Amino acid sequence: MLDLSVLGEISETALTRDVEIAATESGLPNTFVPGRNIIFLTFAAAVAYRRGLKHVVTGVCETDFSGYPDCRDDTVKALQVALNLGMESRFVLETPLMWIDKAQTWTLAEELGGMALVNLIRTSTLTCYDGEVGTSTSGDEAAACARHASCARRDIDSSPSELQRFR
Numbered sequence: 001m002l003d004l005s006v007l008g009e010i011s012e013t014a015l016t017r018d019v020e021i022a023a024t025e026s027g028l029p030n031t032f033v034p035g036r037n038i039i040f041l042t043f044a045a046a047v048a049y050r051r052g053l054k055h056v057v058t059g060v061c062e063t064d065f066s067g068y069p070d071c072r073d074d075t076v077k078a079l080q081v082a083l084n085l086g087m088e089s090r091f092v093l094e095t096p097l098m099w100i101d102k103a104q105t106w107t108l109a110e111e112l113g114g115m116a117l118v119n120l121i122r123t124s125t126l127t128c129y130d131g132e133v134g135t136s137t138s139g140d141e142a143a144a145c146a147r148h149a150s151c152a153r154r155d156i157d158s159s160p161s162e163l164q165r166f167r
């Protein structure tokens with residue numbers, strides 16, 4: 001586990017400061033943390049370099065509605081080039097979720113690990129910007145609050161009945 005809390009010291013966002021989530025003049029929500037995914041992938045590549053690994057996997061997704069520029073395919077491809085030049089390596093930044101929506105992502109999880117994996121993700125990971133674990137609309141404990149669109153979307157798309165729709 002790497003401590004990257006230094007990012008919070010240099011950014012003014014709703015995820016790194018105690019401010020309300022809102023749209024900014026740029027059109028992006030103030031939950032966008034400039035440089036975050038670039039820093040994460042750079043650190044991951046540095047670890048991969050040390051360990052002699054080739055593939056670095058990230059869960060970024062261009063179909064995510066927030067439009068974060070560091071989740072875009074062009075950004076990841078450009079970063080892959082920069083990392084390979086800068087470390088004289090042949091890393092491949094893998095983005096298996098890039099072109100699929102959240103419902104398809106849940107279906108992929110079900111295909112890879114069955115409902116055991118789906119339920120593990122639902123109950124042991126968070127989507128919430130406030131770090132809140134709430135009760136899902138399907139009634140079981142799941143990581144979803146009632147305030148954020150991303151939490152509602154995750155909740156709806158991961159319920160077992162919704163998974164059935166995409167088979």
Ligand SMILES: [Zn+2]
Pocket residue numbers: 127128129130132144145146147148151
């Ligand atoms: Zn939330």
